[in-house]
Amino acid sequence: MSIDTTNLVEQIIALKRRIHKQCPNLKTQFKELEAVLSKEIDSIQVTKEKGDSIIPEINFSDIVNNHVNDSTIRAVKRRGCTIVRNVFSDNQASRWYEELESYLETNGFYYQKDPELDNYFSDLKADKPQICAIYWSKAQVNARQSPNLVKVRSFLNRLWNYQENEKLHFDPDRECSYVDRVRLRRPGDTTLGLSPHIDGGSVERWLGENYQKVYHSLFSSNWQGFNPFNGAYRPEVEGIDSPAVCRAFRTWQGWTALTKQGPGDGTLQLIPTTLGISYVMLRPFQDDVPEEILCGATEGRAQAITDVWHHPLLRGLISIPMVYPGDTVWWHPDLIHSVEQKHSGSGVSSVLYIGSTPRCERNISYLERQKQSFIEGRSAPDFAPEDFEVNYPNRASMADLTELGKQQMGFLSKVGS
Numbered sequence: 207m208s209i210d211t212t213n214l215v216e217q218i219i220a221l222k223r224r225i226h227k228q229c230p231n232l233k234t235q236f237k238e239l240e241a242v243l244s245k246e247i248d249s250i251q252v253t254k255e256k257g258d259s260i261i262p263e264i265n266f267s268d269i270v271n272n273h274v275n276d277s278t279i280r281a282v283k284r285r286g287c288t289i290v291r292n293v294f295s296d297n298q299a300s301r302w303y304e305e306l307e308s309y310l311e312t313n314g315f316y317y318q319k320d321p322e323l324d325n326y327f328s329d330l331k332a333d334k335p336q337i338c339a340i341y342w343s344k345a346q347v348n349a350r351q352s353p354n355l356v357k358v359r360s361f362l363n364r365l366w367n368y369q370e371n372e373k374l375h376f377d378p379d380r381e382c383s384y385v386d387r388v389r390l391r392r393p394g395d396t397t398l399g400l401s402p403h404i405d406g407g408s409v410e411r412w413l414g415e416n417y418q419k420v421y422h423s424l425f426s427s428n429w430q431g432f433n434p435f436n437g438a439y440r441p442e443v444e445g446i447d448s449p450a451v452c453r454a455f456r457t458w459q460g461w462t463a464l465t466k467q468g469p470g471d472g473t474l475q476l477i478p479t480t481l482g483i484s485y486v487m488l489r490p491f492q493d494d495v496p497e498e499i500l501c502g503a504t505e506g507r508a509q510a511i512t513d514v515w516h517h518p519l520l521r522g523l524i525s526i527p528m529v530y531p532g533d534t535v536w537w538h539p540d541l542i543h544s545v546e547q548k549h550s551g552s553g554v555s556s557v558l559y560i561g562s563t564p565r566c567e568r569n570i571s572y573l574e575r576q577k578q579s580f581i582e583g584r585s586a587p588d589f590a591p592e593d594f595e596v597n598y599p600n601r602a603s604m605a606d607l608t609e610l611g612k613q614q615m616g617f618l619s620k621v622g623s
Protein backbone atom coordinates (compact mmCIF):
# COMPACT_ATOMS: atom_id res chain seq x y z
CA MET A 207 0.00 0.00 0.00
CA SER A 208 1.46 3.25 -1.08
CA ILE A 209 0.38 6.88 -1.25
CA ASP A 210 0.48 9.22 -4.20
CA THR A 211 3.49 11.51 -3.70
CA THR A 212 3.19 13.63 -6.81
CA ASN A 213 1.45 16.61 -5.20
CA LEU A 214 2.27 16.38 -1.52
CA VAL A 215 1.95 20.10 -0.78
CA GLU A 216 -1.57 20.23 -2.23
CA GLN A 217 -2.52 17.08 -0.34
CA ILE A 218 -1.21 18.48 2.94
CA ILE A 219 -3.05 21.78 2.51
CA ALA A 220 -6.29 19.99 1.58
CA LEU A 221 -5.93 17.65 4.56
CA LYS A 222 -5.40 20.50 7.00
CA ARG A 223 -8.45 22.38 5.70
CA ARG A 224 -10.58 19.27 5.97
CA ILE A 225 -9.40 18.43 9.48
CA HIS A 226 -9.96 21.97 10.73
CA LYS A 227 -13.55 21.75 9.45
CA GLN A 228 -14.07 18.27 10.88
CA CYS A 229 -12.58 19.18 14.26
CA PRO A 230 -13.20 22.89 14.95
CA ASN A 231 -11.95 22.67 18.55
CA LEU A 232 -8.56 21.29 17.59
CA LYS A 233 -6.80 24.12 19.41
CA THR A 234 -8.54 23.42 22.71
CA GLN A 235 -7.92 19.71 22.25
CA PHE A 236 -4.23 20.34 21.72
CA LYS A 237 -4.02 22.56 24.81
CA GLU A 238 -5.58 19.82 26.92
CA LEU A 239 -3.19 17.25 25.53
CA GLU A 240 -0.22 19.56 26.10
CA ALA A 241 -1.14 19.99 29.76
CA VAL A 242 -1.41 16.23 30.39
CA LEU A 243 1.73 15.53 28.41
CA SER A 244 3.67 18.18 30.28
CA LYS A 245 2.90 16.40 33.58
CA GLU A 246 3.90 13.09 32.01
CA ILE A 247 7.22 14.53 30.88
CA ASP A 248 7.74 16.05 34.34
CA SER A 249 7.34 12.60 35.88
CA ILE A 250 9.93 11.19 33.48
CA GLN A 251 12.34 13.96 34.44
CA VAL A 252 11.79 13.60 38.17
CA THR A 253 12.41 9.86 38.00
CA LYS A 254 15.55 10.45 35.97
CA GLU A 255 16.85 13.02 38.45
CA LYS A 256 16.35 10.52 41.27
CA GLY A 257 18.54 8.10 39.32
CA ASP A 258 15.66 5.65 38.81
CA SER A 259 14.37 4.19 35.56
CA ILE A 260 10.79 4.81 34.49
CA ILE A 261 10.93 2.11 31.82
CA PRO A 262 8.94 -0.88 33.06
CA GLU A 263 10.89 -4.09 33.47
CA ILE A 264 9.68 -7.66 33.36
CA ASN A 265 11.56 -10.79 34.21
CA PHE A 266 11.27 -13.48 31.54
CA SER A 267 10.37 -16.07 34.18
CA ASP A 268 7.32 -13.98 35.16
CA ILE A 269 6.07 -14.17 31.57
CA VAL A 270 6.60 -17.93 31.53
CA ASN A 271 4.79 -18.35 34.87
CA ASN A 272 2.05 -15.86 34.03
CA HIS A 273 3.06 -13.67 36.97
CA VAL A 274 3.23 -10.26 35.34
CA ASN A 275 1.01 -8.04 37.46
CA ASP A 276 -1.58 -5.55 36.21
CA SER A 277 0.33 -2.48 37.30
CA THR A 278 3.31 -3.56 35.18
CA ILE A 279 1.03 -4.16 32.22
CA ARG A 280 -0.51 -0.70 32.68
CA ALA A 281 2.99 0.79 32.88
CA VAL A 282 4.07 -0.93 29.64
CA LYS A 283 1.01 0.43 27.86
CA ARG A 284 1.50 3.92 29.27
CA ARG A 285 5.23 4.03 28.52
CA GLY A 286 5.05 2.15 25.21
CA CYS A 287 8.21 0.24 26.03
CA THR A 288 9.66 -2.39 28.29
CA ILE A 289 12.82 -4.27 29.10
CA VAL A 290 12.33 -8.01 29.38
CA ARG A 291 15.28 -9.34 31.33
CA ASN A 292 16.97 -12.75 31.23
CA VAL A 293 15.25 -14.01 28.10
CA PHE A 294 18.52 -15.78 27.38
CA SER A 295 21.24 -16.76 29.78
CA ASP A 296 24.37 -14.65 29.93
CA ASN A 297 26.26 -17.69 28.60
CA GLN A 298 24.00 -18.14 25.62
CA ALA A 299 24.06 -14.46 24.61
CA SER A 300 27.82 -14.19 25.12
CA ARG A 301 28.33 -17.29 22.99
CA TRP A 302 26.25 -15.75 20.21
CA TYR A 303 28.41 -12.65 20.43
CA GLU A 304 31.59 -14.68 20.06
CA GLU A 305 30.10 -16.62 17.15
CA LEU A 306 29.11 -13.37 15.49
CA GLU A 307 32.57 -11.84 15.85
CA SER A 308 34.14 -14.99 14.48
CA TYR A 309 31.64 -15.05 11.58
CA LEU A 310 32.57 -11.48 10.64
CA GLU A 311 36.29 -12.06 11.09
CA THR A 312 36.66 -15.41 9.29
CA ASN A 313 34.62 -14.19 6.34
CA GLY A 314 36.62 -10.97 6.05
CA PHE A 315 33.57 -8.81 6.56
CA TYR A 316 35.57 -5.72 7.48
CA TYR A 317 37.79 -6.11 4.42
CA GLN A 318 34.99 -6.33 1.90
CA LYS A 319 34.20 -3.63 -0.55
CA ASP A 320 30.90 -1.93 0.16
CA PRO A 321 29.08 -1.60 -3.17
CA GLU A 322 26.99 1.24 -1.76
CA LEU A 323 29.82 3.37 -0.39
CA ASP A 324 32.46 2.36 -2.92
CA ASN A 325 35.11 1.92 -0.24
CA TYR A 326 36.65 -0.70 2.00
CA PHE A 327 35.64 -0.62 5.62
CA SER A 328 39.21 -1.16 6.67
CA ASP A 329 40.52 1.94 4.89
CA LEU A 330 39.65 4.08 7.86
CA LYS A 331 39.07 2.58 11.25
CA ALA A 332 36.34 5.10 11.99
CA ASP A 333 34.51 4.00 8.87
CA LYS A 334 34.05 0.45 10.08
CA PRO A 335 30.32 -0.02 10.09
CA GLN A 336 28.80 -0.11 13.54
CA ILE A 337 25.67 -1.75 12.19
CA CYS A 338 26.76 -4.73 10.15
CA ALA A 339 24.67 -5.63 7.12
CA ILE A 340 24.63 -9.31 7.88
CA TYR A 341 21.41 -11.24 8.22
CA TRP A 342 22.12 -14.96 8.16
CA SER A 343 24.72 -15.83 10.77
CA LYS A 344 23.76 -18.88 12.78
CA ALA A 345 23.71 -16.74 15.94
CA GLN A 346 21.02 -14.49 14.45
CA VAL A 347 19.00 -17.35 13.02
CA ASN A 348 19.09 -19.27 16.30
CA ALA A 349 18.06 -16.24 18.33
CA ARG A 350 15.17 -15.47 15.97
CA GLN A 351 13.79 -18.97 16.11
CA SER A 352 14.18 -19.32 19.86
CA PRO A 353 11.07 -20.56 21.71
CA ASN A 354 11.86 -18.02 24.46
CA LEU A 355 11.25 -15.16 22.08
CA VAL A 356 7.97 -16.77 21.03
CA LYS A 357 6.81 -16.44 24.65
CA VAL A 358 7.94 -12.84 24.98
CA ARG A 359 6.40 -11.76 21.68
CA SER A 360 3.17 -13.54 22.40
CA PHE A 361 2.90 -11.80 25.77
CA LEU A 362 3.66 -8.38 24.29
CA ASN A 363 1.42 -8.85 21.25
CA ARG A 364 -1.47 -9.72 23.52
CA LEU A 365 -1.25 -6.23 25.02
CA TRP A 366 -2.66 -5.07 21.68
CA ASN A 367 -6.32 -5.34 20.70
CA TYR A 368 -5.53 -7.89 18.03
CA GLN A 369 -9.09 -8.98 17.38
CA GLU A 370 -12.45 -7.28 16.99
CA ASN A 371 -15.58 -9.38 16.73
CA GLU A 372 -14.76 -11.94 14.06
CA LYS A 373 -11.87 -10.01 12.56
CA LEU A 374 -8.35 -10.97 13.55
CA HIS A 375 -6.09 -7.98 12.91
CA PHE A 376 -3.05 -10.17 13.42
CA ASP A 377 -2.21 -13.43 15.17
CA PRO A 378 -0.39 -12.53 18.40
CA ASP A 379 1.10 -16.00 18.81
CA ARG A 380 2.61 -16.58 15.40
CA GLU A 381 5.57 -14.74 14.04
CA CYS A 382 6.61 -13.98 10.49
CA SER A 383 10.32 -13.56 11.05
CA TYR A 384 11.47 -10.07 9.97
CA VAL A 385 15.15 -10.39 9.31
CA ASP A 386 17.32 -7.46 10.37
CA ARG A 387 20.98 -6.76 11.06
CA VAL A 388 23.32 -6.58 14.05
CA ARG A 389 24.98 -3.76 15.90
CA LEU A 390 28.57 -3.93 17.10
CA ARG A 391 29.24 -0.40 18.27
CA ARG A 392 32.80 0.23 19.28
CA PRO A 393 34.01 2.54 22.05
CA GLY A 394 34.56 6.08 20.78
CA ASP A 395 32.20 5.70 17.84
CA THR A 396 30.38 8.87 16.86
CA THR A 397 28.99 7.70 13.52
CA LEU A 398 25.94 5.77 14.66
CA GLY A 399 24.10 8.42 16.67
CA LEU A 400 20.54 8.97 15.52
CA SER A 401 18.49 12.03 16.39
CA PRO A 402 14.98 11.53 17.81
CA HIS A 403 12.54 10.00 15.36
CA ILE A 404 9.63 7.63 14.87
CA ASP A 405 9.94 4.80 12.35
CA GLY A 406 7.16 3.64 10.07
CA GLY A 407 7.13 6.63 7.75
CA SER A 408 6.24 10.28 8.15
CA VAL A 409 3.89 12.06 5.71
CA GLU A 410 1.92 8.85 5.20
CA ARG A 411 0.83 8.95 8.85
CA TRP A 412 -1.37 11.92 7.93
CA LEU A 413 -2.07 11.25 4.27
CA GLY A 414 -2.58 7.49 4.13
CA GLU A 415 -6.20 6.40 4.24
CA ASN A 416 -5.58 3.54 6.68
CA TYR A 417 -3.24 5.59 8.81
CA GLN A 418 -6.04 8.18 9.03
CA LYS A 419 -8.28 5.46 10.41
CA VAL A 420 -5.61 4.47 12.96
CA TYR A 421 -5.42 8.06 14.25
CA HIS A 422 -9.09 8.84 13.73
CA SER A 423 -9.84 9.67 17.40
CA LEU A 424 -7.20 12.39 17.41
CA PHE A 425 -9.02 14.20 14.64
CA SER A 426 -12.52 13.67 16.01
CA SER A 427 -12.30 15.87 19.09
CA ASN A 428 -11.47 12.79 21.15
CA TRP A 429 -7.74 12.64 21.69
CA GLN A 430 -8.32 10.83 25.01
CA GLY A 431 -10.04 8.04 23.08
CA PHE A 432 -6.99 7.21 20.97
CA ASN A 433 -5.69 3.76 21.82
CA PRO A 434 -2.16 3.21 20.50
CA PHE A 435 -2.64 -0.53 21.04
CA ASN A 436 -5.66 -0.88 18.81
CA GLY A 437 -4.59 -3.23 16.01
CA ALA A 438 -7.37 -2.22 13.61
CA TYR A 439 -5.99 -0.96 10.26
CA ARG A 440 -2.41 -1.12 11.56
CA PRO A 441 -1.33 -4.03 9.34
CA GLU A 442 -2.74 -2.19 6.32
CA VAL A 443 -1.14 1.23 6.80
CA GLU A 444 0.47 2.91 3.83
CA GLY A 445 4.18 3.25 3.22
CA ILE A 446 6.46 4.98 0.75
CA ASP A 447 9.09 2.61 -0.60
CA SER A 448 12.43 3.73 0.75
CA PRO A 449 15.44 2.18 2.48
CA ALA A 450 14.40 4.13 5.60
CA VAL A 451 10.99 2.51 5.88
CA CYS A 452 10.13 -0.95 7.19
CA ARG A 453 7.66 -2.64 4.84
CA ALA A 454 6.48 -5.21 7.34
CA PHE A 455 3.98 -4.57 10.13
CA ARG A 456 5.71 -4.47 13.50
CA THR A 457 3.86 -4.56 16.78
CA TRP A 458 7.13 -3.95 18.60
CA GLN A 459 10.54 -2.80 17.57
CA GLY A 460 13.21 -4.45 19.61
CA TRP A 461 16.61 -5.90 20.15
CA THR A 462 18.42 -8.53 22.17
CA ALA A 463 21.55 -7.47 24.03
CA LEU A 464 24.65 -9.58 23.44
CA THR A 465 26.93 -7.46 25.61
CA LYS A 466 26.54 -5.32 28.70
CA GLN A 467 25.63 -1.74 27.79
CA GLY A 468 24.21 1.23 29.61
CA PRO A 469 23.81 5.00 29.43
CA GLY A 470 26.86 6.52 27.75
CA ASP A 471 27.67 3.32 25.84
CA GLY A 472 25.99 4.59 22.69
CA THR A 473 22.70 2.98 23.62
CA LEU A 474 19.03 3.53 22.81
CA GLN A 475 17.14 6.55 24.08
CA LEU A 476 13.37 6.77 24.38
CA ILE A 477 10.68 9.30 25.19
CA PRO A 478 8.70 6.78 27.22
CA THR A 479 5.13 7.97 26.80
CA THR A 480 2.51 6.86 24.29
CA LEU A 481 1.09 10.40 24.43
CA GLY A 482 4.05 11.49 22.30
CA ILE A 483 2.48 10.31 19.05
CA SER A 484 -0.73 12.25 19.76
CA TYR A 485 1.33 15.41 20.19
CA VAL A 486 3.24 14.75 16.97
CA MET A 487 0.06 14.08 15.00
CA LEU A 488 -1.75 17.23 16.22
CA ARG A 489 1.23 19.58 16.20
CA PRO A 490 1.04 20.52 12.45
CA PHE A 491 -2.48 21.90 12.89
CA GLN A 492 -1.46 24.66 15.27
CA ASP A 493 -1.38 28.35 14.32
CA ASP A 494 2.40 28.75 14.22
CA VAL A 495 2.85 26.07 11.53
CA PRO A 496 2.78 26.99 7.82
CA GLU A 497 -0.11 25.33 6.04
CA GLU A 498 2.07 23.08 3.83
CA ILE A 499 4.26 21.77 6.68
CA LEU A 500 3.82 18.55 8.67
CA CYS A 501 6.49 19.32 11.30
CA GLY A 502 9.48 17.05 10.73
CA ALA A 503 7.83 14.86 8.08
CA THR A 504 9.81 14.32 4.87
CA GLU A 505 8.75 11.90 2.16
CA GLY A 506 10.56 8.54 2.40
CA ARG A 507 12.15 9.38 5.74
CA ALA A 508 11.42 8.54 9.35
CA GLN A 509 9.38 11.12 11.24
CA ALA A 510 11.88 13.59 12.73
CA ILE A 511 11.26 15.01 16.18
CA THR A 512 12.86 18.43 16.30
CA ASP A 513 13.50 21.17 18.78
CA VAL A 514 11.72 23.61 16.49
CA TRP A 515 8.40 21.76 16.43
CA HIS A 516 8.43 19.34 19.34
CA HIS A 517 10.38 21.10 22.05
CA PRO A 518 8.21 20.07 25.04
CA LEU A 519 8.61 16.40 24.15
CA LEU A 520 12.38 16.41 24.04
CA ARG A 521 12.61 17.10 27.77
CA GLY A 522 11.46 13.49 28.18
CA LEU A 523 14.27 11.85 26.22
CA ILE A 524 16.15 9.37 28.41
CA SER A 525 18.74 6.65 27.84
CA ILE A 526 17.59 3.16 28.71
CA PRO A 527 19.19 1.69 31.83
CA MET A 528 22.00 -0.83 31.88
CA VAL A 529 21.15 -4.08 30.12
CA TYR A 530 23.07 -7.34 30.24
CA PRO A 531 23.67 -10.14 27.74
CA GLY A 532 20.36 -11.92 27.22
CA ASP A 533 18.10 -8.97 28.11
CA THR A 534 15.72 -7.69 25.46
CA VAL A 535 14.33 -4.21 24.79
CA TRP A 536 10.98 -3.49 23.14
CA TRP A 537 9.23 -0.32 22.04
CA HIS A 538 5.94 0.51 20.33
CA PRO A 539 6.19 1.44 16.61
CA ASP A 540 4.87 4.97 17.41
CA LEU A 541 7.38 5.64 20.17
CA ILE A 542 9.95 8.40 19.78
CA HIS A 543 13.49 7.11 20.09
CA SER A 544 17.08 7.99 19.26
CA VAL A 545 20.57 6.57 19.65
CA GLU A 546 23.22 8.25 21.79
CA GLN A 547 25.58 10.30 19.64
CA LYS A 548 28.76 8.87 21.12
CA HIS A 549 29.85 5.58 22.61
CA SER A 550 31.86 6.84 25.58
CA GLY A 551 32.11 3.47 27.30
CA SER A 552 34.80 0.84 27.13
CA GLY A 553 33.22 -2.29 25.62
CA VAL A 554 31.59 -3.09 22.30
CA SER A 555 27.84 -2.59 22.61
CA SER A 556 26.28 -5.32 20.56
CA VAL A 557 22.66 -6.20 19.83
CA LEU A 558 20.67 -8.39 17.49
CA TYR A 559 17.77 -6.42 16.02
CA ILE A 560 14.75 -8.62 16.59
CA GLY A 561 11.31 -7.11 17.04
CA SER A 562 7.89 -8.61 16.54
CA THR A 563 6.17 -8.98 13.17
CA PRO A 564 3.12 -11.14 13.81
CA ARG A 565 1.25 -13.15 11.24
CA CYS A 566 -1.02 -11.03 9.03
CA GLU A 567 -1.41 -10.75 5.24
CA ARG A 568 1.20 -8.04 4.97
CA ASN A 569 3.86 -9.97 6.86
CA ILE A 570 3.10 -13.22 5.05
CA SER A 571 3.73 -11.43 1.71
CA TYR A 572 6.96 -10.01 3.06
CA LEU A 573 8.10 -13.54 3.94
CA GLU A 574 7.63 -14.58 0.33
CA ARG A 575 10.27 -12.07 -0.76
CA GLN A 576 12.53 -12.81 2.18
CA LYS A 577 12.66 -16.58 1.61
CA GLN A 578 14.72 -16.28 -1.53
CA SER A 579 17.17 -13.91 0.16
CA PHE A 580 17.76 -16.57 2.81
CA ILE A 581 18.36 -19.33 0.29
CA GLU A 582 20.82 -17.21 -1.69
CA GLY A 583 22.42 -15.47 1.31
CA ARG A 584 21.42 -12.05 0.02
CA SER A 585 20.51 -9.01 2.13
CA ALA A 586 16.96 -9.02 3.47
CA PRO A 587 14.51 -7.34 1.06
CA ASP A 588 13.97 -4.15 3.12
CA PHE A 589 17.67 -3.31 3.13
CA ALA A 590 20.36 -2.13 0.71
CA PRO A 591 21.36 -5.05 -1.57
CA GLU A 592 24.95 -5.38 -0.33
CA ASP A 593 24.63 -9.17 -0.32
CA PHE A 594 27.85 -9.62 1.65
CA GLU A 595 27.02 -13.14 2.80
CA VAL A 596 26.44 -14.75 -0.59
CA ASN A 597 29.87 -16.38 -0.47
CA TYR A 598 30.13 -17.01 3.27
CA PRO A 599 30.35 -20.81 3.53
CA ASN A 600 29.21 -20.94 7.15
CA ARG A 601 26.07 -18.82 6.92
CA ALA A 602 22.87 -20.49 8.09
CA SER A 603 21.13 -22.81 5.67
CA MET A 604 17.85 -24.69 5.63
CA ALA A 605 19.46 -27.40 7.80
CA ASP A 606 19.86 -24.84 10.60
CA LEU A 607 16.18 -23.97 10.73
CA THR A 608 14.15 -25.77 13.35
CA GLU A 609 10.56 -26.65 12.58
CA LEU A 610 9.54 -23.45 14.35
CA GLY A 611 12.16 -21.52 12.38
CA LYS A 612 10.78 -22.90 9.11
CA GLN A 613 7.27 -21.87 10.09
CA GLN A 614 8.42 -18.37 11.05
CA MET A 615 10.31 -18.04 7.77
CA GLY A 616 7.34 -19.21 5.71
CA PHE A 617 8.87 -22.51 4.58
CA LEU A 618 6.11 -24.55 6.18
CA SER A 619 2.50 -23.84 5.47
CA LYS A 620 1.68 -23.25 9.14
CA VAL A 621 3.39 -19.89 9.36
CA GLY A 622 4.97 -18.68 12.54
CA SER A 623 3.63 -20.94 15.24
Ligand SMILES: [Fe+2]
Pocket residue numbers: 403404405543
Ligand atom coordinates in the same frame (compact mmCIF):
# COMPACT_ATOMS: atom_id res chain seq x y z
FE1 LIG B 1 14.44 3.91 14.64
